[in-house]
Amino acid sequence: MxxxxxxxxxxxxxxxxxxxLGSAAVQFAVIWWxxxxxxxAITLTIASIFAFLPNLLIGPFAGVFIDxxxxxxxxxxxDGLVAISSVILGAAFLLTEAPPVWFIYLILFARGLxxxxxxxxxxxxxxxxxxxxxxxKAGGWGNLISSLSNMLGPLIGxxxxxxLPIASIMLLDIAGAAFAIVSLLFVTIPDIPQTSEKVRVFLxxxxxxxxxxxxxxxxxxFVPLVFNNxxxxxxxxxxxxxxxxxxxxxxxxxxxxxxxYAAGLLFxxxxxxxxxxxxxxxxxxxxxxxxxxxxxxxxxxxxxGGFWVFAICCFLMGSSGTFIGVPFMxxxxxxxxxxxxxxxxxxxxxxxxxxxxxxxxxxxxVSEAIGVDKWFLWSGIALVAIAIYFRLRTKAYxxxxxxxxxxxxENNSDRxxx
Numbered sequence: 013m014x015x016x017x018x019x020x021x022x023x024x025x026x027x028x029x030x031x032x033l034g035s036a037a038v039q040f041a042v043i044w045w046x047x048x049x050x051x052x053a054i055t056l057t058i059a060s061i062f063a064f065l066p067n068l069l070i071g072p073f074a075g076v077f078i079d080x081x082x083x084x085x086x087x088x089x090x091d092g093l094v095a096i097s098s099v100i101l102g103a104a105f106l107l108t109e110a111p112p113v114w115f116i117y118l119i120l121f122a123r124g125l126x127x128x129x130x131x132x133x134x135x136x137x138x139x140x141x142x143x144x145x146x147x148x149k150a151g152g153w154g155n156l157i158s159s160l161s162n163m164l165g166p167l168i169g170x171x172x173x174x175x176l177p178i179a180s181i182m183l184l185d186i187a188g189a190a191f192a193i194v195s196l197l198f199v200t201i202p203d204i205p206q207t208s209e210k211v212r213v214f215l216x217x218x219x220x221x222x223x224x225x226x227x228x229x230x231x232x233x234f235v236p237l238v239f240n241n242x243x244x245x246x247x248x249x250x251x252x253x254x255x256x257x258x259x260x261x262x263x264x265x266x267x268x269x270x271x272x273y274a275a276g277l278l279f280x281x282x283x284x285x286x287x288x289x290x291x292x293x294x295x296x297x298x299x300x301x302x303x304x305x306x307x308x309x310x311x312x313x314x315x316x317g318g319f320w321v322f323a324i325c326c327f328l329m330g331s332s333g334t335f336i337g338v339p340f341m342x343x344x345x346x347x348x349x350x351x352x353x354x355x356x357x358x359x360x361x362x363x364x365x366x367x368x369x370x371x372x373x374x375x376x377x378v379s380e381a382i383g384v385d386k387w388f389l390w391s392g393i394a395l396v397a398i399a400i401y402f403r404l405r406t407k408a409y410x411x412x413x414x415x416x417x418x419x420x421x422e423n424n425s426d427r428x429x430x
Contacts (some may be wrong), residue, residue, distance in 0.1 A: 027195025036165020
């Protein structure tokens with residue numbers, strides 16, 4: 013653990029802020045372009061599936077290499093791949109006003125490939141820099157950076173679409189990725205001690221699975237969180253379609269929804285960054301899932317004229333998401349040894365990615381058959397049931413999963429507070 017961990021943490025997330033901002037603007041522009049071109053829930057769900065597919069196919073093995081090589085190097089390579097994909101997509105929009113949809117899918121796949129390595133490497137690197145008792149707060153502040161970027165990105169994307177061709181918007185993503193790479197060059201992330209043995213992928217994968225199975229609180233939360241993702245991710249992916257087909261909104265209305273959703277993430281990130289969350293972290297997760305269920309149900313039950321109430325629901329949906337992910341991630345970071353974190357997080361992200369396309373494949377056809385508003389309503393009812401299920405499975409582990417007490421060190425203010 014380095015003494016200047018706050019500076020290193022801030023440097024990493026400063027670079028990531030610019031990268032996420034560019035990615036959010038580009039993602040908004042591309043998804044809204046697909047929405048206008050097709051007005052199809054199936055097209056949007058397939059696009060989301062292609063973005064998650066690399067994690068599903070490669071994710072289980074990514075952790076082996078994340079734990080083998082320096083995590084800074086892995087993140088730099090991943091950011092570079094995202095930048096290259098934006099260059100290719102920008103060139104495609106320059107050469108033709110409407111690239112084929114399948115080409116957009118391939119670009120989303122390439123961007124997802126970068127995220128497959130970047131996400132687990134990032135989460136595995138944080139506990140090597142941040143003291144254990146500060147992990148939940150650090151997760152909150154990291155989430156704050158992500159939320160700000162995701163909140164401003166759609167607004168920037170919508171504004172730029174009004175007077176710039178979509179190819180020009182790609183430059184924002186390229187510049188953001190470049191800034192993130194440069195920032196990482198000023199950070200030192202320790203290497204994981206390695207033996208001289210060659211990489212044995214399947215053996216290391218087995219060791220990661222054994223570590224997960226040996227952590228009973230982690231596994232108790234694992235199953236209901238998979239069910240939660242089956243429903244939560246399609247809700248977020250279908251927000252633009254609900255805006256356009258149920259509330260009869262345009263790009264501006266969609267940017268408002270994306271803004272309020274990200275504002276909820278921002279608000280909750282500040283709260284958990286300062287407060288640190290409830291002592292019973294898994295109780296907090298179950299409450300947050302229940303809130304998402306209630307506001308999803310409300311969103312689906314609203315009449316077409318209830319857009320502004322829906323915007324408030326999106327705020328609550330975004331804020332609740334922070335209280336699901338951050339406490340669980342902090343527990344995982346502190347309860348697994350550093351040399352296994354890459355494998356654990358890769359398996360975790362892969363399982364979540366497996367849940368996502370299953371949910372999206374169901375959400376697309378069903379929402380087109382019964383209406384996207386009805387999908388939100390019934391998903392909300394199911395999420396409330398999942399919240400109850402989560403609490404019943406994890407209640408016995410409340411003492412084991414409580415956040416650790418902060419270390420009281422009079423002469424080391426660098427560790428005591430954030």
